[in-house]
Amino acid sequence: MDDNFREGLRAGGSLILPTFAGGFSFGVLAQPVMGSIAPVLMSFIVFSGAAQFAALTVLVTxxxxxxxxxxxxxxxxxxxxxxxAIGPFLKGGPVQRSIESVAIVDSSFALASRGDGTFDRERLIGSTLPQFAAWGSGTLAGVVLGPVLGDPQALGLDAMFPAFFAFLLFGELRDRVRLSAAAGGAAIAFLLMPFTPAGVPVVAAACAALIGLKHTRTTAAT
Incomplete structure (x- = not known):
């Protein structure tokens, strides 16, 4: 086994508990809205906490x-x-690289970076595997145990929505462009809430993320 792959496994292993907790919360909250199968399939196929909580928020509202x-x-x-940014460091043709690109998540992207604009493929995949297993199994546990635990609001799990996005935002506050995108999204949602159907403000606010798309691409490539 490659040393860098083992390093990735160890780094990803340190994130198992919080990843499982996030998946568990998603499962508990999603089960009453989406049923028992869809949340688990979503976690294993989509494997993106931000996207899944955003989609669930739209459905709940x-x-x-x-x-x-x-x-x-x-x-x-x-x-x-x-x-x-990371595509040139993956192996094989377009199909294999597309499959390997599933391993790109925020934390693994950072762990795979060598700090000089290049990326370590083995460390990327190794660090993602424990998180993938933790997120999917956490969602499954949440779906199964949610009805037993009772009302998510009584458990305080409904606070995961604002807490999750506040955590994502906190890491971006040091960047002026991303902060502008966050402020723009908040302003869009605030203005649209009184006049548009439920879910529309969330989708429209997410468009503000496109403000930082070019900046993110430049940052990732340097």
Whole structure:
């Protein structure tokens, strides 16, 4: 086994507990809205906490499936510049690289960076595997145990929505462009809430993330 792959496994292993907790919360909250199968499939196929919580938020607030999908896709727009940055360091042809690119998540992208604009493929994959297993199994546990535990609000799990996005935002506050995108998204949602159907403000606010798309691509490539 490659040393860098083992390093990635160890680094990803340190994130198992919080990743499992996030997946568990998603499962508990999503089960009453999406049923028992869809949340688990979503976690194993989409594997993106930001997109999944955004889609669930739209559904909870009364938005439709298309609005939920749009919100998730807009939040996942960051994968484009990250994929362009790390793509040359993956192996094989377009199909194999596409499969390996599933390993790109925020923490693994950072762990795979060598700090000089290059990336370590083995460390990327190694660090993602424990997180993938923890997120999926956490969602499954949440779906199964949610009905037993009772009302998510009584457990305080409904606070995961604002807490999750506040955590994501906190890490971006040091960047002026991303802070501008966050402020723009908040302003869009605030202005649209009194006049538009449920779910629309979330989708429209997510469009503000596109403000930082070019900046993110430049940052990832340098």
């Amino acid at each position: 009364g938005g439709g499936a298309l609005a939920a999908i749009a919100a998730g896709m807009l939040l996942n727009a960051r994968w484009l510049p990250m994929g362009l």
